[in-house]
Amino acid sequence: MTTTNRGTSAAVQIAETGGPEVMQLVQRPDPAPGDGQITVAVAAAGVNFIDTYHRSGLYDMPLPLVLGQEGSGTVLEVGDGVDSFAVGDRVAWAGSTGSYAERAAVNAAVAYKVPDGVDLDVAAAIGVQGLTAHYLISDCPRIGPGDRCLVHAGAGGTGRLIVQMAKLRGAEVVATVGSDAKAELARAAGADHVVNYTTTDLVAGVEAAVGPEAIDVVYDGVGAAVYDASLELLRTRGAMVTFGNASGAVEPKAPLHLMGKSLWLTRPKLWDFIATREALDARTAEVFGWIAAGQLDVRIAARLPLAEAAEAHRLLQSRGLAGKILLIP
Numbered sequence: 001m002t003t004t005n006r007g008t009s010a011a012v013q014i015a016e017t018g019g020p021e022v023m024q025l026v027q028r029p030d031p032a033p034g035d036g037q038i039t040v041a042v043a044a045a046g047v048n049f050i051d052t053y054h055r056s057g058l059y060d061m062p063l064p065l066v067l068g069q070e071g072s073g074t075v076l077e078v079g080d081g082v083d084s085f086a087v088g089d090r091v092a093w094a095g096s097t098g099s100y101a102e103r104a105a106v107n108a109a110v111a112y113k114v115p116d117g118v119d120l121d122v123a124a125a126i127g128v129q130g131l132t133a134h135y136l137i138s139d140c141p142r143i144g145p146g147d148r149c150l151v152h153a154g155a156g157g158t159g160r161l162i163v164q165m166a167k168l169r170g171a172e173v174v175a176t177v178g179s180d181a182k183a184e185l186a187r188a189a190g191a192d193h194v195v196n197y198t199t200t201d202l203v204a205g206v207e208a209a210v211g212p213e214a215i216d217v218v219y220d221g222v223g224a225a226v227y228d229a230s231l232e233l234l235r236t237r238g239a240m241v242t243f244g245n246a247s248g249a250v251e252p253k254a255p256l257h258l259m260g261k262s263l264w265l266t267r268p269k270l271w272d273f274i275a276t277r278e279a280l281d282a283r284t285a286e287v288f289g290w291i292a293a294g295q296l297d298v299r300i301a302a303r304l305p306l307a308e309a310a311e312a313h314r315l316l317q318s319r320g321l322a323g324k325i326l327l328i329p
Contacts, residue, residue, distance in 0.1 A: 006030040010329065011101035012309040015064045017057030020310035023067065031098070031105035033079030038108050040091060044124035044303075045071040045099040047312045047325040048157075049221070049244055054097075055313065058249070061097075067309070068099030068327075070127030071106075072120040082108045084277075090114040094127035095271050100309055102329040110274065112284045118291060122298050125324040126161070126287055128270060130298070132243065133161035134283045135273035136219055137169055140241045140266055145170035148210060149217040150233060152226050153246065154191055155182035155322040157301075162219050163189040164296055174206055174215065176226070178319060185322045189297070202229045213261070217241060224248040231263060239264040246319065299323030 008027045016022055033039045045068045053059040054067060072092040075085050085091060085108060093111040098104050114123040137143055149166055153159040154175025166173050167190035175191035177183045183194045195205035206215070218230040221244030230240060240263055242250060258265055274280040290296035301323030304312050312325050 006032065009102035010306055011066045011098070012068070012306055012327075013064050013066050014055055017055060017063070020055070020313040022055065023309050023313070025307050025309070028066075030103050031101075033077050033082075033105050035080045036082060036108055037079040037105045038075050038082060038085050038091070038111060039077040039079075040071070040073040040093075040104050040106050041076050042071050042099065042101055042104050042329050043073040043120040045101070045306075045327045045329070046124050046127055046129070047309075047316055047327060048128045049246055049316065050128065051100075052313055052317060053245070058245070066098040066101055066104075068101070068104075069097060070094045070124060071099035071104060072114060072124035072127075073104070076103070079105075079108070084108065085111065085113075090120060090123075092120070092123035092127055094131050095274065100306060100327055102306070109277070110271075110280065112280060115288050115292065118288060121300060121303070121326060122291065124326055125157075125298050125300055126291070129158040129324065130161055130287050130296075131274060131280075131283050132158055132270050133165050134287055135268070135270060136162060136241060136243065137165045137171075138283075139273060140268055141217065141239060143169050143171045143217060147216045148172040148174070148214060149219060150174045150176070150206060150215045150230065151191070152176050152218070152220045152222045152230070153178075153319070154189070154194065155185040156221070156319065157299075157324045158221055158244070159219075160185065160189045160299060160323070161296070163191050165290075167191075168290065168295060172210075174209055176202060176206075182322050185299075202226065203232055206233050213238075219243070222246045224250050231257075231261075234261060234263055236261045237263070239266070242267050243269075246317075301325055303328050305329075 193209035223245040225247035301321040
């Protein structure tokens with residue numbers, strides 16, 4: 001294992017679950033890499049809804065906890081059993097807890113090298129959201145020419161990436177948004193049809209664009225507020241892909257509610273789709289390839305210091321920003 005001088009550094013930690021106010025900026029000993037880990041000087045940490053679920057207690061995590069599932073930076077140390085990274089490598093990761101920090105011990109299994117020419121801020125911005133968008137359009141199910149999908153929050157961090165990737169696959173895309181400004185962002189991302197649900201009834205707006213029961217796949221990171229309407233818009237044997245709870249978790253329902261149109265329902269999570277090095281490398285290669293080719297635009301909406309992590313969560317949950325929020329140590 002390579003070693004470096006360790007001191008203390010800042011991190012955003014929670015000792016109890018609750019609102020944004022439970023996040024505290026603390027000084028802690030610099031982490032050392034365990035077996036299978038690398039220690040990274042963090043350049044940027046991505047802010048995601050899963051972080052708010054960990055903070056609130058919706059998803060149970062051991063406490064105290066340094067928040068954050070994704071980030072980017074430069075390798076400082078390499079732990080035992082790691083042979084794919086070296087000190088000085090530019091890396092990013094998705095799925096290693098503790099990224100809201102100046103220094104982080106990252107599981108090497110979920111880290112990947114950042115190609116030359118890709119900014120570390122951009123690399124941090126596509127970790128969770130970019131890989132989530134990729135597995136959704138590739139495997140839940142894979143979509144292509146002739147398919148029509150509905151993307152909720154189509155101007156948001158994940159939604160805007162889904163819109164772009166679905167278009168790269170050749171699908172027809174309907175996006176829902178919450179303002180006229182966001183409607184323009186969704187159209188700029190390539191959405192064929194955009195419905196502003198604050199001025200138009202969701203079902204009526206989608207049906208006016210593509211007809212009744214005309215959607216093959218719904219990609220829903222919003223949750224409770226749009227679930228029933230989404231099922232109504234699906235065609236017979238359509239697929240409902242629910243992957244987030246921005247408006248709250250969907251209430252429990254008996255499987256019989258799917259029987260009317262023989263619908264498919266899945267509630268996947270990213271980690272099961274990047275569980276092997278081969279899967280992670282294949283996904284990151286395609287996403288970075290799209291970025292390098294100018295085919296995928298990664299929008300960073302805000303960069304805030306670690307000390308303003310609570311404000312970052314408030315901005316995220318208000319859904320007032322369109323694009324990625326980063327914390328910069």
